[in-house]
Amino acid sequence: MNVITVDIAIVGAGGAGLRAAIAAAEADPSLTIALVSKVLPMRSHTVAAEGGSAGVIQAHDTLDNHFNDTVTGGDWLCEQDVVEFFVSRCTPEMIQLEHWGCPWNRKPDGHINVRAFGGMKIERTWFAADRSGFHILHTLFQTSTKYPSIKRFDEYFCVDLLVDGGRAQGATVISPSTGEFTAITARAVILATGGAGRVFRQNTNGGIVTGDGMALAYRHGVPLRDMEFMQYHPTCMPGTGLLFTEACRGEGGHLLNKDGYRYLQDYGLGPVTPEPRNKTMELGPRDRLSQAFWHESRKGRTFATPGGDAVYLDLRHLGRAKLKERLPLICEMAEEFMDIDPAVAQIPVRPAVHYTMGGIPTDIHTATPLAGLFAAGECSSVGIHGANRLGSNSLAELFVFGHVAGDEAVKFAKGAPAVEAGKLLDQAKASAAKVLTLRDQKGGGERHAVLRKEMAVTMEKGCGIYRLGPEMQETCDKLAELKRRYRDITLEDHSSVWNTDWFSVIELGYQLDVAEAMALSALMRRESRGAHQRLDGFETRDDVNFLTHSLAHYREGAAPEISYGHVKITKSQPAQRAYGALGEALEAKKDAAHA
Amino acid sequence: MPEAAIAEKTVELRILRYRPASDAEPSFGSFEVPCTDDMSVLQALQTIKDTLDGTLSFRWSCRMAVCGSCGMMINGKPRLACNSFLRHLPPGPVTIEPLNNFPIERDLVVTVGDFVKKIESIYPYIIPKEPKTVADGPYLQTPAQLAAYESFSDCINCMLCYAACPQFGENPNFIGPGAMALLQRYNGDSRDGGQQKRLDTIHGEDGVWSCTAVGICSEVCPKHVDPANAVNQNKTNSAFDFFLRFLRPGGAR
Numbered sequence: 085m086n087v088i089t090v091d092i093a094i095v096g097a098g099g100a101g102l103r104a105a106i107a108a109a110e111a112d113p114s115l116t117i118a119l120v121s122k123v124l125p126m127r128s129h130t131v132a133a134e135g136g137s138a139g140v141i142q143a144h145d146t147l148d149n150h151f152n153d154t155v156t157g158g159d160w161l162c163e164q165d166v167v168e169f170f171v172s173r174c175t176p177e178m179i180q181l182e183h184w185g186c187p188w189n190r191k192p193d194g195h196i197n198v199r200a201f202g203g204m205k206i207e208r209t210w211f212a213a214d215r216s217g218f219h220i221l222h223t224l225f226q227t228s229t230k231y232p233s234i235k236r237f238d239e240y241f242c243v244d245l246l247v248d249g250g251r252a253q254g255a256t257v258i259s260p261s262t263g264e265f266t267a268i269t270a271r272a273v274i275l276a277t278g279g280a281g282r283v284f285r286q287n288t289n290g291g292i293v294t295g296d297g298m299a300l301a302y303r304h305g306v307p308l309r310d311m312e313f314m315q316y317h318p319t320c321m322p323g324t325g326l327l328f329t330e331a332c333r334g335e336g337g338h339l340l341n342k343d344g345y346r347y348l349q350d351y352g353l354g355p356v357t358p359e360p361r362n363k364t365m366e367l368g369p370r371d372r373l374s375q376a377f378w379h380e381s382r383k384g385r386t387f388a389t390p391g392g393d394a395v396y397l398d399l400r401h402l403g404r405a406k407l408k409e410r411l412p413l414i415c416e417m418a419e420e421f422m423d424i425d426p427a428v429a430q431i432p433v434r435p436a437v438h439y440t441m442g443g444i445p446t447d448i449h450t451a452t453p454l455a456g457l458f459a460a461g462e463c464s465s466v467g468i469h470g471a472n473r474l475g476s477n478s479l480a481e482l483f484v485f486g487h488v489a490g491d492e493a494v495k496f497a498k499g500a501p502a503v504e505a506g507k508l509l510d511q512a513k514a515s516a517a518k519v520l521t522l523r524d525q526k527g528g529g530e531r532h533a534v535l536r537k538e539m540a541v542t543m544e545k546g547c548g549i550y551r552l553g554p555e556m557q558e559t560c561d562k563l564a565e566l567k568r569r570y571r572d573i574t575l576e577d578h579s580s581v582w583n584t585d586w587f588s589v590i591e592l593g594y595q596l597d598v599a600e601a602m603a604l605s606a607l608m609r610r611e612s613r614g615a616h617q618r619l620d621g622f623e624t625r626d627d628v629n630f631l632t633h634s635l636a637h638y639r640e641g642a643a644p645e646i647s648y649g650h651v652k653i654t655k656s657q658p659a660q661r662a663y664g665a666l667g668e669a670l671e672a673k674k675d676a677a678h679a
Numbered sequence: 680m681p682e683a684a685i686a687e688k689t690v691e692l693r694i695l696r697y698r699p700a701s702d703a704e705p706s707f708g709s710f711e712v713p714c715t716d717d718m719s720v721l722q723a724l725q726t727i728k729d730t731l732d733g734t735l736s737f738r739w740s741c742r743m744a745v746c747g748s749c750g751m752m753i754n755g756k757p758r759l760a761c762n763s764f765l766r767h768l769p770p771g772p773v774t775i776e777p778l779n780n781f782p783i784e785r786d787l788v789v790t791v792g793d794f795v796k797k798i799e800s801i802y803p804y805i806i807p808k809e810p811k812t813v814a815d816g817p818y819l820q821t822p823a824q825l826a827a828y829e830s831f832s833d834c835i836n837c838m839l840c841y842a843a844c845p846q847f848g849e850n851p852n853f854i855g856p857g858a859m860a861l862l863q864r865y866n867g868d869s870r871d872g873g874q875q876k877r878l879d880t881i882h883g884e885d886g887v888w889s890c891t892a893v894g895i896c897s898e899v900c901p902k903h904v905d906p907a908n909a910v911n912q913n914k915t916n917s918a919f920d921f922f923l924r925f926l927r928p929g930g931a932r
Contacts, residue, residue: 123738123740123746123748124748124791124795124836126746126747126835126836127738127740127741127746127747127748128746129740129741129746131741131745131746131747131835132741132743132745132746176813179813179816179817180813182817182818183805183807183811183813183817183818183870184804184805185804185805185865185868185870185871187825187828187829187832188817189825190820190821190822190825191822192821192822193819193821194819194820194821194824195817195819196817215745215833218745218835219832222832222836226798226803226804226861227804227805229798229799229803229804230802230804238792238795239791261784261788261790290740290741290742290746291739291740291741291742292740323717324742326742326743327743390715390717413745416744417743417744420744420762420764421719421743421762421764531729531730531733532733533728533729533730533733537729575733576732576733576734577733577734579698579700579701579734580700581698581699581700581784581785582736582784582785582786582788583736584728584736584737585728585733585734
C-alpha cells in the first residue's frame with residue numbers, strides 16, 4: 085500500500101473535476117491537489133457532450149429568462165436560490181473558457197455566437213460546432229497542465245473513500261497498470277465522477293458512466309437525492325443509443341413519424357411554423373418530446389428498426405454547408421455508423437437514457453452532508469435540474485459548480501485539522517482486502533455480464549419514459565435478486581495487470597446500488613412530474629404531497645430507505661407547465677399581470 | 680431481438696494476446712464471435728469479453744469516436760474499434776493487435792504516459808497576447824481567425840498517427856504528429872502570444888525535423904486533423920525562426 089498525502093483529493097477529471105482542480109490551484113497555489121481519474125482526463129464523458137452550454141449573452145435575454153426556463157423545465161423541483169446563483173455565474177464561466185482557448189463559434193464580427201435549444205425562451209447556448217463537450221474538456225485538460233500543484237493520477241480507479249470521525253479524508257485507489265493500491269489522504273475531498281446512465285440498456289453514455297462516486301458516498305451514509313428522475317433524450321441512435329444532439333433541432337431539424345408528419349403538434353407543442361420557434365414543436369423540452377414519442381409508438385405511427393421503434397430526424401432542408409459547419413459530428417456518426425448522408429436522407433432516432441438528474445445532495449457551496457466531502461457535476465444534486473434538466477445546463481453546471489467546489493475545498497482544507505494517517509491507512513488496507521477478495525472470487529459460475537444485462541433490461545422496463553407501480557416493484561425485486569447473485573459471481577481473471585474483468589465487477593457493484601435507489605425512489609413517488617411519469621392512477625403532478633426531494637438512504641443487505649426533503653421556492657410559485665401556443669398564452673397572461 | 684438469428688452468422692477475430700504474469704511474449708488467440716451487420720469491432724470485442732473470455736483487456740468508453748480510447752491495429756491499420764464496422768471490412772478473419780510503436784502492457788492495452796508527456800511539453804494552453812480578465816469580456820475572434828486553427832483543435836488524442844508514423848517507430852522521443860498538431864492549434868490561435876516558446880521546444884533533433892514527410896499520419900487520422908500539414912507549417916516556422924535568431928539582439932543561443 086502506497087500512501088500519498090495531499091491537501092485536496094478530487095475524484096473524477098471530466099469537466100467538473102478539472103474545473104475544480106484549476107479553481108483550487110488558483111485559489112491557493114501552495115496547496116497540493118491530487119486529481120484522480122479512472123481514465124485519461126480527455127476520455128472523460130464530458131467529451132461526448134455535443135450541443136453546447138448555457139450563458140445569457142444576448143441583449144434581449146435576461147438572467148430571469150434563464151431562471152424561469154430552468155425552473156419551469158424542472159417542473160418546480162429545483163432549488164430556486166441555487167438556480168438564481170447558477171444563472172448569474174454561467175456567462176462569466178463561458179468567458180473564462182473562452183480566455184482559455186475554447187473554440188466557441190463566432191458571428192462574422194468576431195463576437196460569440198449562440199444557438200437555440202429546447203425549452204429555452206431566448207437563444208443562449210454557446211457552442212463549438214457539435215463537439216462542445218469535446219472542446220471544453222480538451223481546453224480544460226490542456227489548461228490544467230500549467231498548474232504545478234495539480235498532481236494527476238491518470239488511470240487510477242477509486243474503490244473507496246476514507247472517512248474518519250465523520251469527515252471525508254481521502255480515497256483508496258488502484259492503479260490498473262500495476263494492480264497496486266494507494267491511500268490518498270486529504271483534508272478535503274471532491275467527487276466529480278459523473279452520472280450513472282449505464283444502468284439502463286439503451287443510453288447515450290460512455291462505458292465509464294457507472295455511478296462510482298454516487299455509490300461511494302451513498303455507502304458512507306450520504307443519501308442520494310431525486311434519483312427517480314432520469315432524462316430520456318428524444319433523438320438517439322436505435323440500438324446503441326448514441327446521441328444526435330438537440331442542436332440538430334436547435335438548428336432547425338424536424339421530427340417526423342412514419343407518415344412524414346410532424347407529430348409533436350399533437351402533443352401540445354404546436355403550432356407548426358416553417359422557421360424554428362423557441363419553446364415550440366421540436367424546441368420543446370426533452371421530457372415532453374420523449375413522452376410524445378412513446379404515445380406515437382403506441383398509436384402505431386413509428387416504424388420498426390432492429391434497435392426498436394423509431395421516428396425520423398430530418399435535417400435535409402438545412403443543406404450540406406450548414407450541416408458541415410454546425411453539425412459535423414452528427415454527419416460523421418450518421419455516415420460512419422448508419423451509412424446515411426443526413427443531407428439527402430432522414431435519420432431514424434428514438435429516445436434513450438441520457439442524464440442522471442439526481443445525485444449526491446449538496447448545498448449551494450457544493451458541500452455534501454458528510455463533512456469534508458464536496459460534489460460537483462452530474463454525480464451531484466445541487467438542485468438546478470429538478471425533475472427534468474434544461475438542455476445546455478449540464479455543461480454550464482460543470483464550470484459554475486466545479487469552480488465553487490474548488491474554492492470551497494480550499495477553504496475547508498485550510499481550516500481542517502491534519503489527517504491521522506495511521507487510522508486512515510488501516511481503513512485503506514481494509515478496503516483493499518475487500519476488493520482483492522472480490523478479485524479472487526471463484527463463485528458459482530455466473531458471469532457479471534449476465535447480471536449487468538439483466539439490470540439494464542429491468543431498469544428500462546420499470547423506469548422507462550412511462551412507469552407503472554407493479555413494474556417498478558418488479559424492478560426493485562429484480563435488483564434485490566441481482567444483488568444476491570452478485571455475491572456469488574465468478575471472475576475469470578485473477579491477475580493484477582489491467583484486470584478489466586475486476587474493475588467491471590466493482591463498477592457493477594456501484595451500479596446495482598445506484599439502480600436500487602432509482603427504482604425505489606420512483607416507486608415511492610406517487611405523482612407525475614417532469615421525467616417521472618406514471619400511468620397507474622398518479623398521472624398528474626401532486627404539489628401537496630410531492631413538491632419534495634426524495635432521499636434514498638443506503639442500508640447494507642436491505643432495500644434503501646426513502647425519506648423526503650424540502651424544496652426551496654423563492655420567486656417562482658409552481659404553476660402549469662406548458663409549451664407551444666398554450667405556453668405562450670400563459671406567459672402573455674403573466675406578463676400582463678406584472679405590467 | 681431474435682437470438683436465433685444472431686447466432687447464425689459468426690466472424691473470426693484473431694487477437695494478439697499478452698498477459699504479463701503468464702506469457703513470455705505476445706501470441707495470437709482466435710475467437711469465433713456471433714455477429715450482425717451493424718456490429719462494430721468494439722462490439723465484437725465486448726461480445727468476446729462478456730460471453731467467451733472475460734480476461735481479454737482493452738480500453739473503450741464513448742462508442743462514438745470522440746473519446747479516443749479504443750485505438751488498435753485492425754487488419755494491420757491503426758483504427759478506432761468503435762467506428763470500424765464488420766460490414767465494411769473484407770470477408771474472412773479480422774486481425775486485431777495493439778497499437779504499433781507503443782509498449783504493450785496487456786492484450787490490447789498499451790502505455791500512454793509518454794504520449795501525454797509529449798502533449799504537456801508543448802505548452803498546450805493559451806499564453807495570452809493581451810491578458811484580459813473575465814470582466815473584460817470575451818476576445819474577438821472572426822470566423823476566419825477561428826478557421827486558422829480549428830481543424831488542429833479537433834485532435835482526439837487517439838494516437839493512431841503515432842502508430843502509423845515510421846519516425847516515431849524508430850525514435851520514441853520524436854515529438855510526433857499529434858503533439859505537433861496541438862502545437863499548431865495554439866500557435867495559430869489569434870488570442871495566443873506563446874509561439875516563440877513553443878517553437879523552442881521543437882527545434883531539436885527530436886522535434887519537427889525528425890519528420891521525413893511520409894504523410895501517413897494524416898491518412899490514418901479519424902478526425903481529418905491533418906497533422907502532416909501542422910508538421911510542415913512548423914518546419915517552415917522553425918527554419919524561419921532559426922535564421923531570425925541571428926538577427927535578434929543576443930543572436931543565436
